[in-house]
Amino acid sequence: MIEPPYSASPTRYDSAQMERCGRSGILLSKISLGFWHNFGATSPIYKSRAIMHTAFDNGITSFDLANNYGPPYGSAEETFGKIFKSDFKPYRDEMFISTKAGYDMWPGPYGNWGSRKYLMASLDQSLKRMGLDYVDVFYSHRFDPETPMDETLTALVDIVRQGKALYAGISRWPRQAEEYAYAFLENHGCHCLLFQDRLNIFDRESVSSGKLQASIDAGVGFIAFSPLAQGLLTNRYLNGIPQDSRATNSKFLNTDQITPELIARIQKLSELACKRGQTLAQMAVSWVLAHQGVTSAIVGSSSPEQLLDTVKSAENISFTQEELDIIDQI
Template sequence: MVYLANDKRYDTMVYNRVGASGLKVSAIALGLWNNFGSVDPLATQKAILHQAFDLGITYFDLANNYGPVPGSAEENFGRIMADDMKPYRDEMVIASKAGYYMWPGPYGDWGSRKSIIASANQSLQRTGLDYFDIFYTHRPDPDTPVEETAEALDQLVREGKALYIGISNYSGAQTKAIAAIFKELKTPFIIHQPRYNMFDRHIEQDLFPVLRAEKKAAVSFSSLAQGLLTDRYLHGIPKDSRAAKSTIPFLHEYQVEKTLSTVKQLNAIAANRGQSLAQMALAWNLREPEIASVLIGASRPSQVVDNVQALDHLAFTADELHQIDTILAEQAK
C-alpha cells in the first residue's frame, strides 16, 4: 500500500525557530536511538515513522552508531525513506552525528577531521541521502583541538553534505569556545543537543546562559529520563521494561526505586493538569525558551500519539512550577 501523508499534518503541530537561524523544527522530534535497529521489526519502524510524520513531526534524529547493530538505524531509516517517504524529503529535517565508537582502529571514534568526514560519508551512504539537514559532533574530544573538529564540520557544509551544524554533550564553556570558531569560519552552527529533564537540570546554570548569549537553540534528549518520567513504573517494574533489562544503559531498577516517591508526586500534578506524567515532562522541557524541540523515543505508534498530545497543554501556572521545583529539590537532597 502506498503511503500518503495526512494532509492535516501541519494543522496542530508547534514549530519553533532554532535560535537566530531561519530554520524551524517541530516541538516534538523523533529519536531513533532505540527500537530502530536490526533487531526490531521493520514494519513497526515504518509505522512509527509514518505516524510521527502524519502528526506533523518533521525532525528525525539519527547517529552513526544507533542500532543495534551500530549503523542499522540509519540503514533502516534509509530503506523506509526509499520505499515510501522519499517524496516528502524536503518536508523533513534529518540529523545525524559522529563522535562515539563506530569502527575499530584509531579513526572510528571521537572528533578528528578524519573520523568526522569518514563517519558523515558512511552515514550518507547508509541512509541513501544526498545531505543531512543537521550534522552534529556527538561529544567533545579531549585529545583533538577544537579547531580541527569545527573545521571538519565546516567542511561538510562547504561540500554540501550538511545544511546546518550542531553539537551535543558540550558544556557551556566548550560551547562558547567552539561557537567562537564557527563564527569566524561563518559556519551555520545553530543547535545544541544536551541531556535535559526534570531529574537532570545541570544545563540550566551551565549551558542555557551561553545559548542565550550566542542566540542558539537546543533540542533535548532523554527528556523522559529513559522512562522514569512516565507512568511505566508507578506500580512496579514490568518484566519487558527498560529498567528490567540489564543491557539498557542509563536506567536500572535502583533508579526506579529511588525516584518512585517523586514520580508519584509529579504524576499527581500532571493528573490535575489533565495530562499524563510523560506529557507534562515534555511540556516542562518546552517551557524553556532555549528548547526548540524535545526528542521522544517510541516502540509503537501509539506512544507517538500520546507524546504529541503534550502540546495540547504547554502553559504552567506559577504555582505548578513552584510545586514541581519543591518536589525536585527534595529528590535532589
C-alpha cells in the same frame, strides 16, 4: 497482500507545533522523533515504519539519528534508509534529518571521538546507510578533550561547505567549549544551528551550568534529549519494574536506580500531571518545552499510540508558578 504506497496526511501541518531555531530561518517541530531505541535491527521494520508514518502525519518533521544507533551500530540509519526509500523520498524537502558522530562506531583509533578523519568518514557512511545526498544538520556528538577543538570544528565547517550537511551542530560539549565553538563557527561563516543536550525534570545540568543560556545568547537553537529520563518520567514504574522495560534491558538505566524514594517522587509528579489534565509523560515533555530557548524535545517511541500521546505535550506548555514550585520541591 501488497500494501498501497504511503501517502502523507494532507492535514499534517494543520495543528503542527513549530518553533524558530535560534537565529536562523529554520522552524523545527517542537517534538522530534529520536532513533536511539526501537529502530535498530532487533526491532521489526513494520513497527518502525508505522512510527515514522505517525510522526510525519502529525506534523513531526524533525528526525534525530546518529551513526551508532541500533543495535547493532548503524542499523537505525539502515532502517531509516529503507523506509525513506520506500515511503518518504517524495517528502525529502519537508523533512529535517540529522545525524552525529563522536562515540564508538568501529574498531581502531579512527572510529571514535572527534578527529577530522572520523567525522568525515562517519558522515560518508551515514549518508550511504540512509540513502541521502545530504543531512540537514550534522553534529559533533560529544566533546573530545584530546583532539584540538579547531580540528573538529573545521571539519564541521568543511562538511557544510561540501554540501554534505546544510548546518552544523554540537552535542554535549561543556560550557566553555560550547561558547568557543559558537564563536569559531561564526567566524568561519558557519553559524551553529543547534546545541543538543540532556534536559528533564530530574536532570537540569544544562540549565544550571549555563549551557542553555549560552545557546540563547549566541542565537543557537537548543534541542533536548532524554526529556523522559529514560522512561522514569512516565507511569511505567509505579507498580513495579516490567520485564520488558528500559531498566531491565539497557545499560543506561538499571533496576538499582528505581528506589522506593524515587517511585514516591514519580507518584507525586504523576498526581500533579493528572490535575493538569496530562499524563506524567506529557507533563515531563511540556516542562522541557516550556523553557525559554528550547526549540524541540527529542522523544523515542515504541508504538504509534505512544507517539500520539507524546505529541499532545506541545499543546499545553504553560505552567503556573505554583505548579513549577511543586515540581521543584519534588
